[in-house]
Amino acid sequence: MIFMNSLKTTGCNNEVLIFQGIGDRLKDFAQKSESSIHLFAPYITYAGLKHVLHGNNMNINISIFTTWTENDISYGSSDPEIYPLIRSNGGRLFLIENLHLKGLLNDLRSFFLTTANITKNGLSLQGEGNLECATIVEPLSPLSLLEFYKLIGSAIPVNDAMYEDAKAIQRQTNEGPSGQDFFKTSLKTEYLVSKLPCTNTPDILISRLSDIRDSKLDFNEVELINIYHDAALFGLRINNSRLENLNILKAHFIKQPFVSLYEKSLRERPRFFGETKAWIHAKCTDDPTPHRRELTDRIKNLFSWFSLLYPESYRVSQPNYSQMLEYIDKG
Structure with missing residues (x-):
């Protein structure tokens, strides 16, 4: 099956659907940030995130949003090692229950919307990878920005203890996942x-x-x-x-x-x-x-x-x- 590199669409100033080179286009989009990055994806691996953040301005605010579950960590769909990677870049990691959105919010002005998770296959970092597409939405309307902030406001910040719990689950993959959402059972009321x-x-x-x-x-x-x-x-x-x-x-x-x-x-x-x-x-x-x-x-x-x-x-x-x-x- 042959895919065009881009197709015209409506609702976005650039009017382009991206089918090829999504990983590099997302990285380039992130590098244009002057003040803040908010990255959303249910599945994020170390290699995928490192690619997106490569060459980024270290003086901007970086917030990453994902969904860790015991099953996802056990099967390798989610990688706990993104936590120290994010911290080393001066950023923060958050969890959002039932997150399915994938994309990057840049400086509260534009959004790279994609079907791809932040993984090697999703971003086609090795070989052909998955068949995905993306587009850039800009400028964002006030109503859209308010919806993003509702989403951000529902997020749970990941701390060192949660990271250690996730690593422990990763080490026990040979026993098989129990299906328990360990974050739900361990979280106390947050006073943030x-x-x-x-x-x-x-x-x-x-x-x-x-x-x-x-x-x-x-x-x-x-x-x-x-x-x-x-x-x-x-x-x-x-x-x-x-x-x-x-x-x-x-x-x-x-x-x-x-x-x-x-x-x-x-x-x-x-x-x-x-x-x-x-x-x-x-x-x-x-x-x-x-x-x-x-x-x-x-x-x-x-x-x-x-x-x-x-x-x-x-x-x-x-x-x-x-x-x-x-x-x-x-x-």
Whole structure:
């Protein structure tokens, strides 16, 4: 069977379907990144990932998303050794349950969409490999970016303990897989700093979402990332009215596990700013644990969100030099 190198299609600026050299085209696409790479694939092997990341800018943020299961690791479809490879490149590895998406999100602007997994056969790194195709979608719409951030927000970060568990399964392949999803059974509730708001206030978030809906994109990339992060985290919609999104925030913010845990501590007694920073640092399950100085902006946001979303229940005061957040006991 003979395949053309490319076919015209619609919905993408470049209007090309790629059938040949997908591995090299994906690597070239990744090398164009200036700030961030988000790579998605259910099956990723060491050789496949090394090829994609070869020659990449070491100063960009790299996030890899995949699905490790005991069966996949036992049969070699998934390779635990991608974890140290990613860490050596300054990146992070995440797991997403039921992930089937394959592709690379580049600088939040364009997406290399492919049918290929990040393996030797998928990328045709040896011989002909699998019959796959790909295309580049650019620019991405705001609605598409929001869906990506919902996906990213559902991801579980891989840590050293999970890597060691995966290697142990890899060593026991002669016994055959049991079919158990060992990550599901071993994971505890995650209290991640990334589950706290990035935007300064709820009103800024809601206003900026309205601006995005109206194509008023007059803010920088960092602010845009923060907006999409919080909108995905708390279930906001770009096409909602401001009141609809405000009501969603009021309902969902307090239900985030980390926020809820902190709120319970507020009901015990007021919390000063520095005390809250120490509390968040001690309770977070991030690996590695962030430095306290990295938490300053998140704590400022946390104080603002509590007092502005629920002014009848929480207030910020400054009795001395430090701000204090307290629960208003109506009883």
